[in-house]
Amino acid sequence: MAVTDDTTKTPDGAPAPAEPTEPDGADGTDATATAAAPVVDSEPLAPPEPRGxxxxxxxxxxxxxxxxxxxxxxxxxxxxxxxxxxxxxxxxxxxxxxxxxxxxxxxxxxxxxxxxxxxxxxxxxxxxxxxxxxxxxxxxxxxxxxxxxxxxxxxxxxxxxxxxxxxxxxxxxxxxxxxxxxxxxxxxxxxxxxxxxxxxxxxxxxxxxxxxxxxxxxxxxxxxxxxxxxxxxxxxxxxxxxxxxxxxxxxxxxxxxxxxxxxxxxxxxxxxxxxxxxxxxxxxxxxxxxxxxxxxxxxxxxxxxxxxxxxxxxxxxxxxxxxxxxxxxxxxxxxxxxxxxxxxxxxxxxxxxxxxxxxxxxxxxxxxxxxxxxxxxxxxxxxxxxxxxxxxxxxxxxxxxxxxxxxxxxxRPDDLWAQSDRAVEARQVLATIPDDATVETDIGLMSYLVDRTDVFYVGNANNPVPDYVLIDQYGGGWNPAPNDAAQYAQDRFAGTTFRIVYDAGGFQLAQRTS
Structure with a gap:
């Protein structure tokens, strides 16, 4: 059986065949004589195709x-x-x-x-x-x-x-x-x-x-x-x-x-x-x-x-x-x-x-x-x-x-249309990261950084030592999230030193100092 994604459609546009007719009967009745007779339950007429x-x-x-x-x-x-x-x-x-x-x-x-x-x-x-x-x-x-x-x-x-x-x-x-x-x-x-x-x-x-x-x-x-x-x-x-x-x-x-x-x-x-x-x-x-x-x-x-x-x-x-x-x-x-x-x-x-x-x-x-x-x-x-x-x-x-x-x-006015509680903090932590920096992060703000920085995912091994490590404790997909982004970064990249430069709203940003 096969694999495949994705979907297809639409009906067969062939012209409708003639109405079914009765076959020749046992009494010898000629089927051609009855072929033109109206069928009681005729095919529903298709609506005329709209024009213009x-x-x-x-x-x-x-x-x-x-x-x-x-x-x-x-x-x-x-x-x-x-x-x-x-x-x-x-x-x-x-x-x-x-x-x-x-x-x-x-x-x-x-x-x-x-x-x-x-x-x-x-x-x-x-x-x-x-x-x-x-x-x-x-x-x-x-x-x-x-x-x-x-x-x-x-x-x-x-x-x-x-x-x-x-x-x-x-x-x-x-x-x-x-x-x-x-x-x-x-x-x-x-x-x-x-x-x-x-x-x-x-x-x-x-x-x-x-x-x-x-x-x-x-x-x-x-x-x-x-x-x-x-x-x-x-x-x-x-x-x-x-x-x-x-x-x-x-x-x-x-x-x-x-x-x-x-x-x-x-x-x-x-x-x-x-x-x-x-x-x-x-x-x-x-x-x-x-x-x-x-x-x-x-x-x-x-x-x-x-x-x-x-x-x-x-x-x-x-x-x-x-x-x-x-x-x-x-x-x-x-x-x-x-x-x-x-x-x-x-x-x-x-x-x-x-x-x-x-x-x-x-x-x-x-x-x-x-x-x-x-x-x-x-x-x-x-x-x-x-x-x-x-x-x-x-x-x-x-x-x-x-x-x-x-x-x-x-x-729902109180759903998508409402301002997110984390939006202000998210914008602030993003503004702290300079263009062209190397950032290791989770899925929380990843999409907001890829336009102007080099982003690596925290779940991958053998990433290069980044300039910043960004942790989203609530929306980053952690289970559980690290409590200290700087300590997490230092444990992950031996011989480096990081310091917390932003900590608010569940976002922690650690910057490499050495």
């Missing part, structure tokens, strides 16, 4: 509101000095290197550590452009918000084509507040920011039967992160299935895409990443027992549902498709991501929070739209009728989840 402003206005408004929401959340979170993890610091160091046309040496991961030896991410070189213009960690959060918002327009615009202006716009809004996207915004920047719009564009092209465009939009996903090659491979198989008998010029396009995706995953994890890794290995390969899973299929199946968090994630994924998405082969594109997450030995991967489900959202909503189209052509009257209700069900599910998600914090 109605075709794009709703999705555009949703995309603009989504961009404003994502960016506002990120700015307020940044202003409150909330740091969910060290990832924003890592990617900011990477962007800073690329902005100056340097190798992605990320000292937060270790002295001289090349981040291409951690994950395969060539596409992230484009971050160097906006970062060069706006050299700030917050720039990455804005970029991610805009990329996510762009994907909401892609999904919403196609939903309007299939469902009409009102219902399609509501589906676009449901996608914008879906648990995968808003969870990723709250988790701050990750490389999947680029995968989400690429998946949306590829899946919508697939739904519109623009086969070559679907393949071309999917192909760059292999350069976002190594596991996404498996997502591309799965998408290629779905593309091949959808194309059967419809494109005689490129009958093997989907299979070529599958080979492209699988090949890059193998090449990156077996050759490229180990070649750039300080330990000559792919660090994440040991997290999944591939041989055990392959040789014990029943265990492989049970591992997908052996934890409550996994079950909830699967249920939410199906529910947000209006349950009709299970009829679409597009939902299979989610399998690689689901499998690498659920087979790994990291419990953080199992739940629906953080950024791990972001790539699943384009897949889920594409499957929803495809499922509606397939249901409209079903010979089962009840299923044709449900095709009218599936999208409203998906919208209702997304709306009911919103109060439980991080985005709901924007609706």
């Amino acid at each position: 402003v109605a075709a794009w206005a709703g999705p555009l408004v949703v995309a603009l509101l989504a961009a404003a929401t994502y960016v506002t959340y990120s700015v307020l979170q940044w202003r409150r000095f909330e740091s969910p993890s060290w990832d924003l610091g890592i990617f900011t160091q990477l962007a800073r290197r690329y902005a100056h046309l340097e190798a992605p040496i990320v000292t937060i991961k270790g002295d001289g550590f090349n981040l291409l030896g951690d994950h395969f991410h060539p596409l992230l070189t484009v971050l160097g452009v906006p970062y060069r213009l706006f050299p700030h960690a917050l720039t990455l959060l804005v970029v991610q918000g805009l990329l996510f918002a762009a994907s909401t327009y892609v999904v919403g615009r196609h939903a309007v084509r299939l469902l009409g202006a009102l219902q399609g716009t509501l589906v676009g809004a449901a996608y914008a507040v879906s648990f995968g996207l808003v969870g990723a915004v709250a988790a701050q920047f990750h490389e999947i920011a680029f995968a989400v719009p690429l998946l949306a564009l590829s899946l919508v092209a697939l739904l519109r039967e623009r086969w070559l465009a679907a393949a071309l939009w999917a192909a760059p996903l292999v350069f976002v992160k190594e596991d996404l090659g498996l997502t591309v491979a799965a998408l290629g198989l779905v593309l091949w299935w959808k194309m059967r008998g419809r494109d005689t010029q490129r009958p093997s396009l989907g299979l070529w895409l599958t080979g492209w995706g699988f090949g890059w995953t193998v090449l990156s994890t077996a050759v490229l990443i180990p070649a750039l890794n300080t330990q000559d290995q792919w660090d994440y390969g040991s997290r999944i027992d591939v041989v055990g899973i392959a040789t014990h299929p029943w265990t492989a199946i049970t591992l997908l549902v052996d934890d409550g968090s996994k079950i909830i994630t699967l249920l939410l994924l199906v529910a947000i498709t209006g349950f009709i998405g299970v009829r679409s082969p597009i939902l299979l594109v989610a399998l690689p991501t689901i499998m690498w997450r659920f087979y790994a030995d990291n419990g953080y991967y199992y739940g629906h929070t953080w950024h791990y489900s972001a790539v699943l959202m384009p897949v889920a909503f594409a499957a929803l739209l495809d499922g509606v189209l397939l249901a409209r052509r079903s010979p089962r009257p009840w299923l044709r009728r449900y095709s009218l209700a599936a999208a409203p069900v998906a919208v209702a599910v997304a709306a009911m989840l919103v109060p439980q998600l991080d985005v709901a914090r924007l609706g």
Whole structure:
């Protein structure tokens, strides 16, 4: 079973077949005589496709509101000095290197550590452009918000084509507040920011039967992160299935895409990443027992549902498709991501929070739209009728989840909008550290220092002796935090002397004196 992150979408836009007719009966009645007779429970008519402003206005408004929401959340979170993890610091160091046309040496991961030896991410070189213009960690959060918002327009615009202006716009809004996207915004920047719009564009092209465009939009996903090659491979198989008998010029396009995706995953994890890794290995390969899973299929199946968090994630994924998405082969594109997450030995991967489900959202909503189209052509009257209700069900599910998600914090005046108690002290301790200093610190203020200093993480061995050691006793991820930053630094770096130069609000800053 496969590994992969990230998400896909959209229904099959093939013309509906003729109404089913009664077969020749035992009494010798000619079926052709009854073929023209009306069927009692006819297929629900699809709404006419909106034209002009109605075709794009709703999705555009949703995309603009989504961009404003994502960016506002990120700015307020940044202003409150909330740091969910060290990832924003890592990617900011990477962007800073690329902005100056340097190798992605990320000292937060270790002295001289090349981040291409951690994950395969060539596409992230484009971050160097906006970062060069706006050299700030917050720039990455804005970029991610805009990329996510762009994907909401892609999904919403196609939903309007299939469902009409009102219902399609509501589906676009449901996608914008879906648990995968808003969870990723709250988790701050990750490389999947680029995968989400690429998946949306590829899946919508697939739904519109623009086969070559679907393949071309999917192909760059292999350069976002190594596991996404498996997502591309799965998408290629779905593309091949959808194309059967419809494109005689490129009958093997989907299979070529599958080979492209699988090949890059193998090449990156077996050759490229180990070649750039300080330990000559792919660090994440040991997290999944591939041989055990392959040789014990029943265990492989049970591992997908052996934890409550996994079950909830699967249920939410199906529910947000209006349950009709299970009829679409597009939902299979989610399998690689689901499998690498659920087979790994990291419990953080199992739940629906953080950024791990972001790539699943384009897949889920594409499957929803495809499922509606397939249901409209079903010979089962009840299923044709449900095709009218599936999208409203998906919208209702997304709306009911919103109060439980991080985005709901924007609706509480005493939460994100309020000034953080630690903000004043955080600004003061940051102002104490000069530009171009070498700083060893925890995750608390790491992202606020990488723009102008050389930052090392306290959790790594063999760091060089820094000019400063900064400890965030409350938000730095310690268990427990050191009580004396100077003593901690002197114990860590034998033969050195440090003195406390700032101690307030849980922040301790020790400066090296010798």
